Amino acid sequence: MRAFWLILLAAFMGSLAQLLLKLGSSRLGPSTTSINLVILWKIATNGPILLGLGLYALASVVWIVVLTRAELSFAYPMLALTYVLVTVGSWAFFREPVIGLRVIGMVLVVIGVILIGRT
DSSP states (O other): OHHHHHHHHHHHHHHHHHHHHHHHHHTSOSOOSSOOHHHHHHHHTOHHHHHHHHHHHHHHHHHHHHHHHSOHHHHHHHTTHHHHHHHHHHHHHHOOOOOHHHHHHHHHHHHHHHHHHTO
16 A cells, blocks of 8 residues: 555656656747757756756656555556646646546546555
């Protein structure tokens, strides 16, 4: 059961990292088709992006611990919860629309995770 909580922690951390990357990227301005030193410097000095990358690194450490305690075929599908968490976070923090089909998809993901969790 402890592995289950670590899986949820990894999913939450990954979701929060994604939201931080979105926040940071929205501060970069319009995207161009080329990457140059100016863009790389803006990314390297962007607080939310750096926090997001750091959180991804920490989530990876948690995930490695999960892999020592749970079967991959059980643990990996649980990360589908990140789809739900990121969608809810995008709606709450960035006011992105969540239309009916997305809600249905999220409900199906949660049902799938519950079914896998019962195995």
